[in-house]
Every structure is written in C-alpha cells, then in structure tokens.
Amino acid sequence: MACFERASPALKDILLKLYRAEKPMEIDHHLYEFGSVQYHIQSSASDPHHTYLSISTPLLSQGALLSDRLSHATIEMIKGVGSNAVDIVEPAKEGYHLTLRLNFSKIPRDKDSVQVITQISAVQAVIISSQLKEMLQNVNSQVTLHGMHKPIKLVYHPREPFFVIRQPQKIIAVFPMRFKENSDVIIATAFFQELMDVGSSQEWAKAPPCIWSPIPPPELRGETFEDLSTNGGFVSFDIYSRHVEGERLDKTVWSLLNFYAYVKSHVKCTRGFVQRRMRKRLESLVKVLQKVSSEEELEEEEEEEKFGKDKDVGCNYMRKLVSLSNSKILKRRHGVLSRKIKRIRFRIKIHGFGRFRRRWLRFPKFSSSMGYTKLD
Amino acid sequence: MANTLRLYLTCIRNTLEAAMCLQNFPCQEVERHNKPEVELKTSPELLLNPVLICRNEAEKCLIETSINSLRISLKVKQADELENILTKKFLRFLSMRAEAFQVLRRKPVQGYDISFLITNYHYEDMQKHKLIDFIVQFMEDIDKEISELKMSVNTRGRLVATEFLKQFI
Numbered sequence: 001m002a003c004f005e006r007a008s009p010a011l012k013d014i015l016l017k018l019y020r021a022e023k024p025m026e027i028d029h030h031l032y033e034f035g036s037v038q039y040h041i042q043s044s045a046s047d048p049h050h051t052y053l054s055i056s057t058p059l060l061s062q063g064a065l066l067s068d069r070l071s072h073a074t075i076e077m078i079k080g081v082g083s084n085a086v087d088i089v090e091p092a093k094e095g096y097h098l099t100l101r102l103n104f105s106k107i108p109r110d111k112d113s114v115q116v117i118t119q120i121s122a123v124q125a126v127i128i129s130s131q132l133k134e135m136l137q138n139v140n141s142q143v144t145l146h147g148m149h150k151p152i153k154l155v156y157h158p159r160e161p162f163f164v165i166r167q168p169q170k171i172i173a174v175f176p177m178r179f180k181e182n183s184d185v186i187i188a189t190a191f192f193q194e195l196m197d198v199g200s201s202q203e204w205a206k207a208p209p210c211i212w213s214p215i216p217p218p219e220l221r222g223e224t225f226e227d228l229s230t231n232g233g234f235v236s237f238d239i240y241s242r243h244v245e246g247e248r249l250d251k252t253v254w255s256l257l258n259f260y261a262y263v264k265s266h267v268k269c270t271r272g273f274v275q276r277r278m279r280k281r282l283e284s285l286v287k288v289l290q291k292v293s294s295e296e297e298l299e300e301e302e303e304e305e306k307f308g309k310d311k312d313v314g315c316n317y318m319r320k321l322v323s324l325s326n327s328k329i330l331k332r333r334h335g336v337l338s339r340k341i342k343r344i345r346f347r348i349k350i351h352g353f354g355r356f357r358r359r360w361l362r363f364p365k366f367s368s369s370m371g372y373t374k375l376d
Numbered sequence: 377m378a379n380t381l382r383l384y385l386t387c388i389r390n391t392l393e394a395a396m397c398l399q400n401f402p403c404q405e406v407e408r409h410n411k412p413e414v415e416l417k418t419s420p421e422l423l424l425n426p427v428l429i430c431r432n433e434a435e436k437c438l439i440e441t442s443i444n445s446l447r448i449s450l451k452v453k454q455a456d457e458l459e460n461i462l463t464k465k466f467l468r469f470l471s472m473r474a475e476a477f478q479v480l481r482r483k484p485v486q487g488y489d490i491s492f493l494i495t496n497y498h499y500e501d502m503q504k505h506k507l508i509d510f511i512v513q514f515m516e517d518i519d520k521e522i523s524e525l526k527m528s529v530n531t532r533g534r535l536v537a538t539e540f541l542k543q544f545i
Contacts, residue, residue, distance in 0.1 A: 274529070
C-alpha cells in the first residue's frame with residue numbers, strides 16, 4: 001500500500017521524469033497525500049539546473065506542545081539525504097515546513113541515481129521519524145533523565161496519540177486503540193490476539209514482544225481520563241537495543257509511526273472481504289432455490305408433454321374416423337362464428353323485434369357474376 | 377457434535393412435514409383480503425400450537441402454523457463476539473435481499489436471528505418436500521458459512537500480523 005512506503009511514489013515519478021528529461025521542463029505541481037502531507041515541486045526553463053521541492057507535513061508533537069518548526073537534529077538528518085544534490089533553502093516557502101533545492105546535475109548517472117531520487121522522495125519519512133529515532137537511539141543510555149519513567153505522549157495524527165515510556169533496558173511504546181464501530185473493535189481485537197500469538201512464538205523471537213490488554217497498562221497510571229478511555233484496548237511493544245541497531249532503527253521507527261494506519265487498513269480490508277464473501281454466498285443460496293423452482297417447472301413440462309402426446313394420438317385417431325371435406329368444415333366454422341356475433345350483438349331481447357328485424361332490417365343481396373337474379 | 381446436529385435437523389424436518397398443511401383461506405375480518413393468519417393472530421381458531429425445538433440454550437427453532445401460512449424462526453449459535461457480529465451481518469444481509477428468496481421474512485421475529493414465512497401461494501407454487509429440503513439445507517449452509525468466515529478472518533489476521541512483524545527483522 002502506497003501510504004506505508006517511505007518514499008512517495010508520485011513524487012518519485014515526477015523527480016525521475018525531471019532527472020531523465022533531455023530538455024529543461026517547466027513544472028509546477030502540487031501533491032496531496034495520505035496523512036495531510038503536501039508537496040510543491042517547481043522547475044523552470046530559465047533555471048534548468050535547479051528544482052525546488054517544498055514539503056508540509058504534520059510534525060510529531062510532544063504532549064500539548066504543538067511543534068511547527070523542524071528541530072536541529074531533523075535538519076541534520078535531512079542534510080544527509082541525497083548527498084551533494086540537496087540544499088536546504090532558508091527560509092522555507094510560505095505555508096511549508098521545508099524547502100529543498102535539488103541539483104540533478106550532481107546526481108551520478110549510474111545505477112545509484114534511482115536510489116538517490118528514492119531517498120529524496122522519502123524526505124517526509126525522515127522528518128517525522130527523526131524525533132522518535134532520537135528517543136529510541138538512547139535505549140541503553142545510562143544517563144538518568146528527569147522524569148525517566150514518565151510516559152511521553154506523542155501526537156502524529158490528531159486524536160491518535162501514543163505513549164513512549166523509557167525503562168532501564170527497553171522502551172515501551174503504548175498505543176491506545178479507538179474505533180468508531182463495535183464491529184471494528186471486534187475485528188481489531190481478533191487481530192491483536194493473533195499479533196500476540198505470532199509474536200510469542202519461537203520463530204518470531206527477534207521481533208519486539210507485543211501485548212494487548214483491554215485495560216490501561218500500569219505505566220500509564222496518572223494520565224488524563226481522555227487519553228485512557230478507549231474501546232479497543234491498549235497495544236504495547238517492548239523495544240530493545242537489538243531492534244534499533246543499524247538499519248533496523250529506520251524500519252522500527254517507521255513501523256511504530258504507521259501502526260494505527262496499518263490496523264485501520266486491515267479492519268477495512270476485512271470488512272470488504274466479509275461483504276464480498278456474503279455476496280458470493282447469497283448467489284449460491286439463491287441458485288439452490290431457483291434450481292428447486294426450475295426442477296418443478298421441468299416436471300410440469302414433462303407431465304404436459306406426456307399427456308399432450310396422448311391427446312394428439314387421440315385426435316388423429318378421431319380425425320381418421322370422421323372425414324370431412326374442406327368446404328363443410330369452413331361452413332361449420334362460419335356458422336359457429338356468426339352465431340357468436342349474433343349473441344354478442346343481440347344481447348338485449350325485445351319481444352317482437354325479431355319479426356320487425358326480419359321484415360325491415362334485412363341486408364340487401366348483391367348480384368354475383370356466378371349466378372343471375374330473376375327480374376320481375 | 378455432528379450427531380446432535382443431525383438429530384436437531386431431523387426433528388425440524390419431521391415437524392415441518394407435519395405442520396406444512398396450508399390452504400387458501402380469505403381473511404375473516406376484512407372482505408376480499410387474504411392475509412397470512414400466522415402474522416395477524418387475530419383468530420385463535422385458525423392457529424395451531426407453536427412448536428419450539430431447542431438444540432441447546434443458544435440454538436433453537438420456533439415453528440408457528442396457521443391455516444394458510446407457516447412461520448419458521450431460527451436462532452443460530454454464536455460462540456463468541458466475532459461469531460456474533462458475523463452472524464448478525466450475514467443474516468441482515470440476507471434479510472435485506474428477502475425478495476430473492478421469496479419465503480424469507482425481511483425482519484426476523486424478536487428473539488431470533490432469521491425468519492421464514494411460507495404462505496399457501498408458495499405451497500401451491502413449490503413442492504412441499506423440496507421446500508422443506510431447502511429450509512434444512514439453508515440452516516446447514518448458514519452454520520457452515522459462519523464457521524468458514526470466522527476461520528478466514530482469523531487466518532487473515534494471522535497473515536497480516538506476520539507481515540507486520542517481518543518489518544522489525
């Protein structure tokens with residue numbers, strides 16, 4: 001899923017297009033991505049060597065303090081992205097947290113070029129991961145800090161805060177889970193139980209241990225009622241030093257930051273799966289009933305055919321016995337028809353009208369070429 | 377377990393065979409109206425005694441008969457919360473599409489998960505033994521489908537959990 005990738009696919013596409021373009025291109029794109037992330041890419045033909053990339057992203061804020069500026073550590077991490085090809089522009093463009101000036105001519109024209117552009121496209125992930133990385137890098141630090149065991153509340157998305165609690169040998173990340181519907185809570189709870197089962201097995205011993213509980217863990221005692229009232233329980237991950245060594249630090253941080261989105265995506269996909277399955281089952285159940293009805297219709301048709309054949313045989317036999325000429329048959333049919341018409345036309349009986357009709361309302365006879373009429 | 381299910385379904389089948397004797401009977405109270413008497417229940421002389429067949433506390437079947445209609449209400453087993461929501465979703469899905477089934481009631485009777493209403497018209501259009509076969513088969517299919525759905529949801533959860541934990545390694 002695109003939202004779980006570190007590098008923005010749309011941004012990567014545009015940067016690759018610019019990098020590979022033979023002539024300088026005029027570009028002014030605004031991109032909006034999942035998680036309230038905005039990008040603005042500008043490139044003009046008058047300045048073909050430079051492309052400007054501005055980024056706006058919700059920053060990881062600590063507790064009630066809303067941060068709208070990038071920390072020094074974050075800026076240092078960004079400087080390490082893209083080697084010489086990336087410069088930070090001060091001040092950033094209005095409405096954005098960061099503006100970068102990209103020089104594609106400094107990107108080597110070999111296999112590594114795509115990797116460099118992918119790193120540049122992942123700048124947003126670098127920004128939001130830097131704060132959590134700083135915390136997780138000091139897992140084994142012997143320095144005692146003021147309020148060492150006090151939970152630190154981090155807010156990436158509004159209404160989805162999570163807590164990080166420092167302990168002597170580990171850091172605990174606690175996610176209070178909230179869902180809008182009861183069915184979502186049940187599907188998510190089934191998922192958390194599977195997560196606990198899989199995490200506690202021998203083959204996944206290297207992964208951080210995961211615990212789900214319906215009640216707040218003891219480390220969160222003292223937090224506000226609003227933060228502790230949930231319907232989906234609390235999921236805790238124990239992060240040890242082995243989970244943040246070397247390249248694993250990036251992956252661990254990114255997984256923790258996207259945990260909420262991951263769970264919600266799974267719940268939504270499960271609901272869609274259940275709906276598709278129900279629809280398929282409905283078709284098969286209805287087919288059974290249609291089959292029952294069609295079997296009865298077939299049986300009825302078979303009966304009709306059976307008796308119908310006998311009727312035909314009987315009629316043919318009768319026809320053979322009674323032989324009639326065609327003219328007689330026509331006359332009989334005409335007689336039947338004319339009697340029917342008379343019955344319809346003369347429904348109302350009036351006494352004496354028949355004699356009146358026969359005398360005064362006769363239809364005139366027309367002469368035909370076949371015969372002759374006697375003249376008086 | 378399978379034995380008790382067989383016995384339960386056999387009991388329901390035998391009861392339906394005995395109870396399904398329907399004939400056309402116009403409404404006694406309103407002229408030129410023909411209503412299923414089992415729904416109205418205004419004339420006690422037209423109603424038979426309802427039969428309740430219980431497999432256990434959670435599963436039961438209520439068969440109510442009248443002169444021109446028969447109502448069958450089913451309560452499906454729900455072992456845990458996941459089965460509970462899956463059953464509710466699935467049976468509500470079917471009830472909303474009751475016209476496809478003809479004999480299905482849009483709203484189940486209170487206290488039950490799904491209800492069928494068979495009138496004398498259905499009885500004339502369809503064969504009795506085939507109708508009973510359909511009802512019994514429907515009950516088996518519902519149980520089977522809900523078990524499969526639950527297993528699928530748990531399997532999906534396990535796969536997704538495995539993929540999530542892979543990222544840490």
